[in-house]
Amino acid sequence: FPSHDMAMASRVSPVIVFFHQGFSPYLAFALQQARFSQPSARILLLGDATNRIRGLDYEHRISPPGSERRNKFLDCYRHFHPGNLKDERRCIERWLILADFLEKEPLPEFLFLDSDMLLFQDLRDYPSAWRDWDAAGAPLFYSFCHFFRGDLPVRFADWIVNQYRNQGTMERWSTHRTFRSVLHRPASD
Numbered sequence: 001f002p003s004h005d006m007a008m009a010s011r012v013s014p015v016i017v018f019f020h021q022g023f024s025p026y027l028a029f030a031l032q033q034a035r036f037s038q039p040s041a042r043i044l045l046l047g048d049a050t051n052r053i054r055g056l057d058y059e060h061r062i063s064p065p066g067s068e069r070r071n072k073f074l075d076c077y078r079h080f081h082p083g084n085l086k087d088e089r090r091c092i093e094r095w096l097i098l099a100d101f102l103e104k105e106p107l108p109e110f111l112f113l114d115s116d117m118l119l120f121q122d123l124r125d126y127p128s129a130w131r132d133w134d135a136a137g138a139p140l141f142y143s144f145c146h147f148f149r150g151d152l153p154v155r156f157a158d159w160i161v162n163q164y165r166n167q168g169t170m171e172r173w174s175t176h177r178t179f180r181s182v183l184h185r186p187a188s189d
Helices: 002-009 027-037 068-076 085-104 151-165 167-183
Strands: 016-019 043-047 059-062 110-114 135-138 141-147
Touching (some): 016 027, 016 085, 027 043, 068 085, 068 151, 085 151
Parallel strands (some): 016 043, 016 110
């Protein structure tokens, strides 16, 4: 029954990797819902010492300490967003943390989610539909990304650092931010 075996193999639950720093009460609900909707999946939380939750069926991994790549990024990071520095920088830095993790624990294929994602649908059917792509995600919904090549986050993390280290890119981003700030400035009376 080779065709049956191939059909079953294509319905294997993807490895699910959540990312979260610090403790938030909703985290236990996200992990539990992932287990409920994906009973056979390997579920990992790439977190820190403050968010280990006992009694749930998942693997907790402490984010690797600052790597050379992350230190380079932190040394050259410029904050262009009007939001909170720590939160906005972490949105970018999570890709570097994921890359550091994958260099230590390679995953050939996985689903990477923010910790505020609740999974309600069985995901086993999706990877076969996405098989022609290196990665898949939801447009304008950046907290959901499925990778078919584990080296992509590492390459993406290196690209991020190279962008922040490139003075020409920083000048263009700064000009763009200044232009947008002028356009969105409240009218004066």
